[in-house]
Amino acid sequence: GQQVMQIPQYQHVQEGEDFTTYCNSSTTLSNIQWYKQRPGGHPVFLIQLVKSGEVKKQKRLTFQFGEAKKNSSLHITATQTTDVGTYFCADPTGGGNKLTFGTGTQLKVEL
């Protein structure tokens, strides 16, 4: 199926540093969703981007959808220990209300 490449796979940061994860697709996406999974938990929906070049913010999190709708990023400003977890992007290109998830970026925040 459609594969969404997500980088990096892991990221360790000091508390207060910024963090960014990227998703790239070889095909144009109709929209992209982002999920967060806390350690020991399950994925929880964060946001959906639909429009070309769209930027959305949730407090310290900034989500972007590329102009060509082939890539997306999630940026966290001044990370906190509560940001620890794995962040997944997901795209619906497979159709049928399915989502194809990226491989995820695991974020660890050290004090």
Add this chain to the structure above:
Amino acid sequence: DVKVTQSSRYLVKRTGEKVFLECVQDMDHENMFWYRQDPGLGLRLIYFSYDVKMKEKGDIPEGYSVSREKKERFSLILESASTNQTSMYLCASSKLASGSRETQYFGPGTRLLVL
């Protein structure tokens, strides 16, 4: 709030056993999904269903089957468990919608160990 529940959080089975994983959602969602999650591989779709008695294969259906007899319940079946099926299994549900814009709601997961 949408609630998706899974029958077990942890399960230990022996090779060759038949294993049933149950998932129930309480929001009248049409779509239900089964994923497995393995380190470095993300979430991979095993099977999904968009209606009662309907099922479609995902990306990795081999060794699995599913059953959806009622709208709220979606079962994953391992006919003969093998050690390579040791994994975290996640169930999810979503509303049926055009434009593929519906978000998915996940259950807590079942961590299966096959010995």
